[in-house]
Amino acid sequence: MTVFYVICFDVHDAKRLRKVSNEMENFGVRVQRSVFECHLESGQLQELKRRLDKLMNPTEDQVRYYNLCGKDKLHIVIDGSGRVSADPDYNLL
Incomplete structure (x- = not known):
């Protein structure tokens, strides 16, 4: 099951x-310069964290992972251009 992360x-x-x-682009959709929306399974999240840990300097850099449930995703408000990324596993017709 995929979970939505900002x-x-x-x-x-x-x-x-x-x-x-570049690594983040392998896992999600860029919505701002340093912000990505990702639909990840548990194993994918752990792999992403492992890869980013190798690239970052823990004394200077930081990453924040926000897990949003389906209800939270419904309340995302975007001012300006853009839209919430779709879950690649599901398409609404």
């Missing part, structure tokens, strides 16, 4: 930032 990060080195951003 993952945001603050990386202080340009080279590390580029590597973290």
